[in-house]
Amino acid sequence: xxxxxxxxxxxxxxxxxxxxxxxxxxxxxxxxxxxxxxxxxxxxxxxxxxxxxxxxxxxxxxxxxxxxxxxxxxxxxxxxxxxxxxxxxxxxxxxxxxxxxxxxxxxxxxxx
Amino acid sequence: xxxxxxxxxxxxxxxxxxxxxxxxxxxxxxxxxxxxxxxxxxxxxxxxxxxxxxxxxxxxxxxxxxxxxxxxxxxxxxxxxxxxxxxxxxxxxxxxxxxxxxxxxxxxxxxxx
Numbered sequence: 199x200x201x202x203x204x205x206x207x208x209x210x211x212x213x214x215x216x217x218x219x220x221x222x223x224x225x226x227x228x229x230x231x232x233x234x235x236x237x238x239x240x241x242x243x244x245x246x247x248x249x250x251x252x253x254x255x256x257x258x259x260x261x262x263x264x265x266x267x268x269x270x271x272x273x274x275x276x277x278x279x280x281x282x283x284x285x286x287x288x289x290x291x292x293x294x295x296x297x298x299x300x301x302x303x304x305x306x307x308x309x310x
Numbered sequence: 311x312x313x314x315x316x317x318x319x320x321x322x323x324x325x326x327x328x329x330x331x332x333x334x335x336x337x338x339x340x341x342x343x344x345x346x347x348x349x350x351x352x353x354x355x356x357x358x359x360x361x362x363x364x365x366x367x368x369x370x371x372x373x374x375x376x377x378x379x380x381x382x383x384x385x386x387x388x389x390x391x392x393x394x395x396x397x398x399x400x401x402x403x404x405x406x407x408x409x410x411x412x413x414x415x416x417x418x419x420x421x422x423x
Contacts, residue, residue, distance in 0.1 A: 240415045241354075241401075
């Protein structure tokens with residue numbers, strides 16, 4: 199079974215731009231969560247989607263948003279990029295019957 | 311305030327010996343606990359988990375221990391191998407309505423041949 203895939207793997211943007219990241223979960227998994235990893239804050243929860251509905255959101259500003267499609271694929275959008283948004287963005291998927299989340303390789307976003 | 315703490319940023323262990331990684335949490339509502347291993351520029355890889363109804367779970371060389379009264383979690387790796395060198399994160403969650411994981415800051419394990 200293929201793992202979680204994320205595209206693109208690397209991205210460079212400038213301040214003020216917006217960006218969209220994509221995540222394809224493991225086949226059959228309906229839950230997709232997004233996390234941000236930075237050296238200072240570690241891994242922090244952004245939001246979780248299940249069956250196209252956002253179920254929970256972390257403590258991030260409204261510039262961070264996401265959505266999930268009927269095939270469980272998810273996108274994350276960050277608008278009006280700031281330097282501090284430079285991070286590794288990780289997507290994780292989970293089947294409905296277990297607590298374990300499986301992570302993709304991440305998208306490395308650099309904001310200049 | 312940190313809800314999950316891994317107090318040792320790094321740990322060095324001789325090959326063949328036991329590696330013990332520790333994790334403390336503050337919220338007694340957490341009811342499932344996981345360990346992930348991470349290499350640079352990659353996503354975390356799931357290692358082992360334990361639910362709050364157990365105090366030990368074993369999978370090959372990896373054993374996770376849970377002490378609910380002390381709010382303490384540990385991962386034992388026996389015997390340690392050089393390929394185990396990576397950053398290890400503990401993660402905790404509550405299944406009540408959402409599966410948000412809260413992570414510790416990680417412990418970098420170096421296994422010396």
